[in-house]
Amino acid sequence: MASVSAADAGQTFEIISSLRYDPSLPQVILRNADSYPNPRDSPYYLLAYHRDRLIAAARHFGWEHALKWLQQDLTSFERFLDGSIPDRSKPWRLRVVVDSNGKGSVDVNPTAAFDPLNLLTPSLHASRPPNLWRVYVDSQPILPSGFTTHKTTARDDYTAARLRAGITSPAETAEILVVNPRGEIMEGSITTPYFRRRGPILGPSGQDSTEPAWITPPLSSGGNAGTSRRYALSQRFCVEGIIPQTDLVDGEECWLSNGVRGFMLGVVVLSRQPGEQN
Known part of the structure; x- marks a missing residue:
């Protein structure tokens, strides 16, 4: 539930x-x-x-x-x-x-302090962040509402999701993806995620494309209208597309972003139980 x-x-x-x-x-x-x-x-x-x-x-x-x-x-x-x-x-x-x-x-x-180029979309710089973030998927769905679309101090659902993943410090290079009741990725607890997918996808030109593209969940999935997400879309680094939880692949790389750390490279971890230490 x-x-x-x-x-x-x-x-x-x-x-x-x-x-x-x-x-x-x-x-x-x-x-x-x-x-x-x-x-x-x-x-x-x-x-x-x-x-x-x-x-x-x-x-x-x-x-x-x-x-x-x-x-x-x-x-x-x-x-x-x-x-x-x-x-x-x-x-x-x-x-x-x-x-x-x-x-x-x-x-x-x-x-x-870090390389300030990481504040730009990955398409605007060629550097690869040295450390991969661990990216987990929450085991319980969150109901979309105005409190998921907009960022507020009412963040109990996100805090609970992080604790279920064993993330206890904001300094950890780890993230948990939250999921809506339809099984769609909404967002990360503190980031916007981007996944590499092949079409058919509605590209930046408005035309269907079968070329690989970075995809971020649409707001209709219930996630936050983040600032770095808006920036990534405006730069045509990514397009919007529904990301079913079942489509994620253990070990696949993804990008994460937020308004403090810019863009970070992550790797999806599905083979670990929530709370299990690496």
Whole structure:
């Protein structure tokens, strides 16, 4: 039976978005990415997409005060984030939190430095990340709702899925894919996944293609409208397509992405029982 989020039962929650501050980002964009979304000179990764994501969540939940605050101009939103950065020479992980009254706050934590090219889609750079993430599949389905489409602090289902996979620390290079009651991959607990598949697939041109392509689950499967997902689609790195859980192959490689770590290469692990140590 699919679980029901505590938020559906009336739990108090806020809307959130996590993003990366990286002082090296503007130069990387200048040298490598002509089509990166504006503002191109910002050290905040996919800044406009994060604000758009928060706006979409506020609109979905009918939070008029939050919507009014979030619809400030992007320069003002960036200045709001600037006030939280302790040292502008280092990378940071930011967690933007907005409540129903339109009050915003930012939690800031250190984050590991890495090759900033990993913030660009894999089609824009040739480097291969040195470490593969382990990618597991959850044993219990999650019921899609506004709390899976939009990112909020009501994340009990995702926390439970990670614990079932034996992932106990955010520092682990491991991910769990969550599944809807139809047996379709929705997303990862903290990432968007991409799988290599052969057609017939509706390609970026709108025409059916039988060529191999990177596929990410459509929002109709119930997953999150993530910022790096939007970026990957805009770059035509991937197309949308339903990914049945039964189609996954033990040992196949996949890409993962999020708004803090960019793009990471993973390997699907089906041969291990949840909670079993490697």
